[in-house]
Amino acid sequence: MSETCNGADPRTPATAPPAAAVPAARPSRRAVLAAGAAGAGAAVLPRPASAAPAPDPGAAPAGLAPYASYWFPDSLPSGTPGPGIVWRSLAGWSPESDPDLAHNTASVPLAPRFAxxxxxxxxxxxxxRISALVSFGPTAGNPSQGSATADHYALSHWAYLDELVFWGGSAGEGVVLAPNAPVVDAAHRNGVPVLGNVFLPPVAYGGDLRWTRxxxxxxxxxxxxxAERLVEVARAYGFDGWFVNAETDGGDSALATRTREFLHALRAAGAPHGLRITWYDAMNSTGRVGWxxxxxxLNQEFFEDRSGKVADSLFVDFRWTARSLAESAALAERLGRSRHELWAAVDTESRGWDTPVDWDxxxxxDRDHVVSLGLYRPEWTRNHLTDRSPGAxxxxxxxxxxGESLDPARPAxxxxxxxxxxxxxxxxxxxVAALPFGCSFNTGHGLRWYEGGAVTxxxxxxxxxxxxxxxxxRWVVDTAGERPSVTLDFADAWRGGSSLLVAGNLTAPASIGLHGTRLALTPGAVAELVHSGxxxxxxxxxxxxxxxxGEPVPYTWLAAAEPGGGPGWRTSRVALAPLAGRTAYALAVRITVPGKGAVSWRLGALTLRDTARPRPPAAPAHLKVDASARRGAEAELRLSWERAPGPVRHYELHRLLPDGTRRFLAGTCGTALHLPSVIRAGGERAAAFELRAVDETYAASAPARTTLPWRAG
Structure with missing residues (x-):
């Protein structure tokens, strides 16, 4: 009987378990995991060595486009990398030498949240709790700051997530992957920490034990x-720790011990900065891989050993059973840890909601949750579609x-x-715990960009x-009549790329629940709703x-002042002074249609602030072109600026055209942008750019300006 079953200290055994306990065969679903990682990174295995010189580990890819960063720990593969891939050494990285640092640095702090x-x-x-391993793009060539397509996994159900892993890495590109800034900024705004990925792949997928060493x-x-370098990367880029997945077989107990000591060092260096570690159930105490x-x-020493916590959580491999999870939960509690620090892996990559799972x-x-849930590749919701439009x-x-009811208050x-x-x-x-607060129902992708209801x-x-x-x-709807559909829609918007659309036969007033909040209401508090329909x-x-x-939310209903009539977008104001001194715990809207007929009503924005006359944010400073590459009447460029003082939600960059119109080019929470293509407008002497800071309720600052002169001729 093992030490974990006889009342002795259940932490790291004094002697390693026998090697015979290690499963020799890889379970079938391991192929799914490893192939998924390779596919996520568009893996290109190294070509045979040639006379070409070895790549510079610190070199930037050709062109000005910045991409999410990826590395090998130190030594590089033999041969030459595939097209679009740059092999880099993490050991040779520093913030000062990183040409893309400003483009990959997240700016939004991790927000506290409540239930x-x-x-x-x-x-x-x-x-x-729920963790998700998500591949947002390939390992190599994943843009740092978005791209010109709406076909993107725009994860938005952050309310149910406790941890996001930026999944990727492959033997042909790099095995240490840092998340890009847009993902981290969106997650942090919703209180979700994001982990980078250390993926030491199976030998069958090009893994090399020297990378582990x-x-x-x-x-x-x-x-x-x-370990110190991984902490430096996370702090420089602004994310929250590392998912460590050592799946390269062939090690021994000495390597396992060294790996555990490495995790201790990683934790000691990162914990003072709030960084966390999730360990994947692969390598065990013999140094061999046995899921x-x-x-x-066999694996508890990577979670908790005699000296204390090693990893903050353990991602339990797919081969779990009801018995193994129950025993795992009991062992975690004997170790003085929470059973909910174990994520039971569920692979949704190929079948999504048709995945067979022993949910109980x-x-x-009917009883306490056994462990937490680890979702592998929930971006199936996009990848399986034939219609890849954002609405679909x-x-x-x-x-x-x-769930199928599309109403969490009424589960099907x-x-x-x-x-x-x-x-x-x-x-x-x-x-949502402080004023001001704004939501324009922008999902982070769209078919167009709107400002004030106009396409820019x-x-x-x-x-x-x-x-x-x-x-x-999404979406709690209460009505005594026929339930309308409620969706995030991309055919029209007030700001950004989408709006909330309520459509159908409205035979009775219908209320739509919006945000859970903890907002202290002041005598001057006011809400504004921008709507049409x-x-x-x-x-x-x-x-x-x-x-x-499951009980109804007790709303107080306040009539919105009706603006002047006419088609298009209208702004209605609601004074919240009658509720001053109280806390708003939730927000909703209720709509009524004269004649009880069909409705197609949009909510373009909802804002709350504690003053009727908001001040615009301060402007950013020193907007400049850092680098450009010209091809006749077209240019590619990088810009940067100094952050505006005071609270800023994000920045928006526009092109000022010769006829005086403004065209939206890009936005970011950071202080740098890459423009892949700027085309000369007619005979203009210079392309003119304006950058504005935007606050939480979408007020914009005065612009900072710069130009890109065109060559004569």
Missing amino acids: PVPANRTARAGRA DLVRRDPLGRFPL QGALNA AILPR FHRADDRFWT PEPPSGWRAPATAVADRST SDTPWNHLGLQDRLPGR GASVELGVATREAAGP
């Missing part, structure tokens, strides 16, 4: 230089996270596939850093929480 009373009786707060190598003073599907004597082994309905994606994504019976949607098991969270760019785009804090519950609208403000899970 409203759950929307239904099966969702629980303070129990199981490079990673955990000590220097002559006994320190782990790459356990459990926390047990993880998230039972969000309809699929809402179904994945909310579990479908034949048995899919247990996250909204039916885990309570949603929110970060007809180019499709994506940039998650521009995403709003969207309602967490002919319905009259009221704002719902709940000054107390629901009486219990």
Whole structure:
């Protein structure tokens, strides 16, 4: 009987378990994981060595475009990299030598969040959590600051997530991957930490044990230089830690011990800065790779050893069973840890909501949650579609996270596939806890860019850093009549790329729940709603929480002052002075249509502030062109500027055309942008650019300006 079963100290055994306990064969779903990582990174295995010189580990790729950073720990593969790939050494990296640092640095701090009373009786707060491993793009060539397409995995159901792993890496590109800034900024705005990925791949997929040895190598003073380097990368780029996945087989117990010591060093260096570690269930204490599907004597030393915490959480491999998870939960608690620090892996990459899962082994309905849930590749909601339009994606994504009812307050019976949607098991969270607050229902991608209801760019785009804090519950609708559909729609918008659309036969007033909040209301507090479609609208403000899970939210309904008539967008104002001194716990809208007929009503923006006359934000300074590459009447360029003082939500860059019109080019939360193509307008002598800071309620600053002169001729 092992030490974990006889009442002895359940932490790291004094002697390693016998090597015979290591499974010899890779489970079938491991091929899915490894192939998925290779596919996510468009893996190109190294070509045979040639006479070409070895690449400079610190070299930037050709051209001015910045990309998400990736490295090998130190030594590089033999041969030459494939097209578009640059092999770099993490050991040779420094912030000062990183040409793309400003483009890859996140700017939004990790927001604190709270859990409203759950929307239904099966969702629980303070129990199981959800982690997701998501590939947002290839390892090499993943743009730092969005791109000119709306076909993008614009994750927005942050309310149910507790951790996001920026999944990727491959033997042909690099095995250490840092998240790009838009993903981190969007996640942080919603209170979700983001981890970079260390993926030491299986030998069958090009893995080389020397990369593991490079990673955990000590220097002559006994320190782990790459542990310190990983902390330096996370702090410089502004993300929250590392997911460490050592799947390269062939090691021994000495390598396992060195790896555990490396994790201790990584934790010691990172914990003072709030960084965290998730360890993947692969390498075990013998140094061999043997996926356990459990926390047990073979892998517990990478989670907790005799000296204390090693990793903050463990991602349990797909081969788990109901028994192994129950035993893992019990062992975690004997170690003095929470059972909810174990993520049970569920692979949704190929079948999404049709994935067969023993849900009661993880998230039972009739007793405490056993462990937490780890979703592998939920971007299936986009990847499986034949219609890859943003509207089709969000309809699929809402179904994945909310369930077939598309209303978390009224969960549908579990479908034949048995899919247990996250909204039916885990309570949603929110970060809307202070004024001012604004939401224009911008999802972080779109077919066009709108400002004030007018199109200022007809180019499709994506940039998650521009995403709003969207309602967490999609969509709670209350009506005595026929239920209308509620969607995020891309055919029209007030600002950004999308708006909230309510459509259908409205035979009775309908209320739509929006944000869970913790807003202290002042005598001068005011709300504004920008809407179109002919319905009259009221704002719902709940000054107390629901009486219990699944109970209705007790809104106070305030009539919105009706603006002048006419088609198009209108702004209605609601004074919140009658509720001064109280706390707003939730927001909603209620619409009524004269004659009880069909409705197509849009909410373009909702803002709340504590003064009727907001001041615009201060302007950014010293906008400049850092580099440019010209091809006749076309130029590619990089720009940078100094951050505006005071609170800024993001920055927007426009081109000022010779006829006086402004065209939206890009936006970011940071202080640098890359423009892949600027085309000369007629005979203009210089391309003129304007940059504005935008605050939480979408007020814009005065512009900072610069130009790019064109060559004569």
